[in-house]
Amino acid sequence: MSSDYKTTKGQDFDRGTFESLLRRKVFLWQSFEPYGAVKGLFDYGPPLETLEAEVINIWRDHFIRTEKMMALKCSMLTPYEVLKTSGHVDKFADYMCKDPKTGEILRSDHLIKDVLETRLKSDKEARGEKIEDAEEDQKKKKKQAKAAKAAVKLDDSVRQDYEHTLATLDDCTGDDMGALIKKHDIRNPTSGNEVEPPVSVNLMFQTQIGATGKEPAFLRPETAQGQFLSFQKLLEYSDGQLPFASASIGYSFRNELSPRSGLLRVREFLMAEVEHFVDPASGKKHPKFHTVRDVTLPLLSRTTQNEGGSTPETLTIGEAVDSKLVDNETLGYFLVRIQAFMAKIGIDMRKLRFRQHMQNEMAHYAADCWDCELLSSYGWIECVGCADRSAFDLSVHMKATGVPLQVREPLKEPRRVEEWTALLDKKKSGPKFKKDAGKVQAALDGLSQDVREKLSISLRDEGKVSVDVAGVEGGKVELGKELVTFQKESRTETMREYIPNVIEPSFGIGRILYSLMEHVYWTREDDIARSVMSFLPTVAPIKVLVVPLQKDARFATLLQTLSDRLDEDQISFRVDQSGVSIGKRYSRNDELGIPFGITVDYQSLEDNSFTLRDRDSTKQVRASLDEILEAVVKMCKGKMGWEEIRRMLPAFESKEEQEG
Template structure:
C-alpha cells in the first residue's frame, strides 16, 4: 500500500470536526489547534530553515457561523492595534509600500474581509512581537486574486524581513466552508452544525409522497435510483410537475441508467402538494478562519531580529531573547571560587527551580565579565552575582542583559523580581524603578 506524507496539519482537524463539536457541547463558535510535522516536495532545499522538505507547522481552525458577518466577541481587544498592511491593489500598481492603519479601520473599510479574520491578524502580530520580532520588519501582505485559493474569501501573510528578503512566516486565510463540504461529500458524514432557531421558520414548499406498496413492485431493482431522482427534484420543477400531474394524470422525470433515461409516473404512484413546513432548527456548514504558522521560519527570523553587537565591539554579540522564550532565564555567577559562595548559590538555584525559573551556574575561572559576555551570546536575559557582600547581608546584584544595568536588593526581592520578569508581568524598567541601582562597578 502506498503511503503519503501530509502537507499540512489541518485536515486531521476537519476529519474530527463532529467529535470536536460534541466536546464543545454543540456550541459555536469554537476552535481547534494542532502542531506537528508537515512535508513539502522542495526541489532545492536551501536557506537554513526557510526551505526544507520536513518542517514543524502549527495551525488553528476557528469555526464560525457565516450568518451574521463573521463577528468576533473579542475583536474589541485588538481593533486599535496599528499594523503595516500591503493590500492587493497596491501590489497591482507595482508598489510594495505598506499602509499603516488599525485593524479596526481595515475591517470597517472592507480591506480585511471580516472581524474574525481581523482578530486573528491582530493576535498574530501580538504573538510575533512577544517572541522578539522587530515591528519595523513585520508586514501583512494580502494575497493577489491569482494566488489565493479558489475557495478562500480573503487571505493575508505575515511576512518578516530577513537577510533573504521578506519571508512568509504565518498565513491567515478565510477558507469559507470548503474543507468541511469536501469531506462531507466524500465520506457522507454530516459535518454540519444544528442550531435551534430563535424564531421558528415557516417554509412553503412542494412535497412529494410515494405510494410505496405500488412503487416497489413497479420499479423493482430500479426503485432506489428512481426515488433518489425524485428526491433531487428542485422546487421549481416540482411546481411544474404538480401542474402536469393534475392536468395529464401522469408525469415524466429523468432517471439516468434506468430504461431510456426517462420514467413515467401515474397519479396512483405519486402525489405532489404544496405544504407549509415549520423549521425549528437551522443546519449549516461552518466557515473556517485558519492561522497557519511555520515554526522553523519564525524561529529563524526571530533569531536574526534579536541578534546585535555591543557598541564599539562587534565581537561581543548579544541575543536579546525575551525572557518568556529564553532557554535559560538566569545565570548565577559567584564572584570567585571562594567556598563561602557555594551555599548561597545552591540555595538560589533551589529556590529558582521551585519558582519555575530555569537557571544555570557559571563558576568557571574566567573573569566575571567574560562569563556574562558569553551568556549574552546565548540569550540569557538576567544574571545574579554572588559576592562577599552577599555573604554578609544576603543581598545580591541582578543584571539586565541588554542594558548591562544592575540593581541590588535582598534575596526575596531579587527572586520576586525575577519571577515577575520571566512571567512577563514586569519589564526591566519597572524593576529598576522600585529596586535600588547598584552603584558599584557595573559588570559588562
C-alpha cells in the same frame, strides 16, 4: 537582500557570522550530520528547543486559554480519501523538470528564475552597470559558471522579455513553463544539460497503514483537515453554540524537492492552526471586536500592491473593517491578536507587516486572506496566514462522507415553505420495479425543485415522464400517471441548517522562531566580535547565569543555596565555573541570550548580597538574595522590566566586564 537588512541596532547584518553563532551555540543543525545530513530537515539543540517551548506556552495562553479555544490533537498519518476530498492529492504539487542525464530533479519555477536572473546580471555587467549585491552575485556566478558565460550582453527586446517573464512567472501553468524553457533554451545550470518538460509532482509524503496494501496514506500537509473532521465533536462540546474555535499545535509535512532558505522551507514543521467556525449569516461579527477597534496595524493592501507599492498604511482595525479593506470583524480581530502575540514574544514591530493576498494567490473558495510577514535577511516572509476558507472544507467532506458537518438550530420564528414532492405509488411500483423500487424513489428524491416542477407539467401534458435511474432499466425509467405524483405542498420549518464558514489563522512556528532569532541579534558597539541575543526574559531559554568570581571552595555553600532557591522558584539557570574572567563568561553566555547574571563574590560570603547584571545594558545592581530573586522572578514573568529594578536596587560598578 542580505546587504540591506539591519540588526535591531541598525548595524549591518552578516548572515554568515549569525549562522556560525547558531551552530557554535547549538541552536540548530541539519539532521543526521554523521550520515551526511539531509536537506530540509533540522534538529533543534537546547537553546532553540527551549525557546520553542516558551513560545508555544505563550501561544497556548494567548490563544487557547484567553480566547477559550478548543485544543485538539489530530493524527498526522492521514488516509488517502481524506486528502483526495480536500483537494491535496490533486493540487498540492509543484512542477518539476528532470535532468535526464544526471537524474537531478529541479523545481521548474526556480530553474527558470535562476537562469534568467543570471543572464540579466551578466547583461548588466556587460553594459558596465553597477551590480547591487556584488558579493552574492559572485557566489552565484561561481556555482553556475558552467552554464552562464560571464558578461553576455542581451538585446533590449530580449532583456524586456526576460523581465516580463520573471514578473509573471507565478501565474504560469506547467505547459507555460515548458514553453518558456524551450523558447529561452533554459538548461540545468550545474550540468548544462537540456531538461525534460515540467511534470506535476505531489508534495506529500506517501506511506501505507498496515501491511495489506489497502490503506494508502499520507503525512498531513496541514493540521486543518483533522479539525474539520472533528466538527461534530466540537459542536457537541460547545453545546451547539457558534461561534467557537478549535486550535491545534502539531507537525505537518511537505516533501520539498530541492529545499533551500534554511529554516524557512523545511520538510517537517510545527504549525499552530486555529479554525474559527462562524455562522455566515452573522456577517462574521466578533463579540470582542469592540475591545480592539482602536488598535493600529501596518496594512499593505491588494490595491497598493497592484499599483506597485510596498509601503503599508497604518490604520486602526476599526477603520480597516469599516472601509471593507479587511473583509470582516472576525478576520480583523485575529489580525490584532496576531500582532499582540508577536509583540509578546519579542518580534521587532518595525519588521512586521500584514500583506493582503492578491486575487491569484488565494484558493478559489477563499473570501479574503492576509499574511503576517516578518522581515529577515531573506526579505519579507509569510509567518502567519490568516484566511477566510468559507464553507469549502466542511462542504466537501460532508458531500464525500454523508456525515452532516453542519449546524441545526431552531428558527426564532417557524417559517412556511412551499415545496414540490415527487412520490411513487408504493402499491403499483413495488410489483413493477421489485427490489429496484427504492432506487427509483431515491432518484426522484434527488431531483431539484425546478426539475420537479417541469416534470409535473410533462406528466400532466404527456401522461408520462422519463427519469434517470442508474442501473435500472438501462438507466432511464418511464413513469406514468398511475406510478408517480408531483405535488406542491407547503410545510412549516422550525429548524435552520447551515454549514459554518471558517476563519483560519495558521502559524508557522519554525519561521517565527528563525525571524525572532534574527530580530534579537546584535553586536556590542565597542567590540563587534561580541554578539548578543536579546531574547525577552519571558522567552529566553535559560533565565540566569550564575558566576562565582573565581574557583574557590569557599563559594560552594553559597552556590548550593543560590541553586536551591532558583530551583524553588522554577527559574532555569546555568552555572559557569570555568577559569576565564567574569567578563568573558558573561560575554559568551550573551550569545545564548541569558538575560540575567548573578555574581557570587567575596562580599557575598560576608553579607549574603549578590550582584545582578542585565544582559542588554550590562548594568548591575547589588542586593540581598531575597531581593535579587524577587526581581528575577518578576522580570521572567514579564511583570517588571530592568529599568524598574534598576531604580529600586542600588547600582554596582564592576571593573571585570570592561576588562573581559
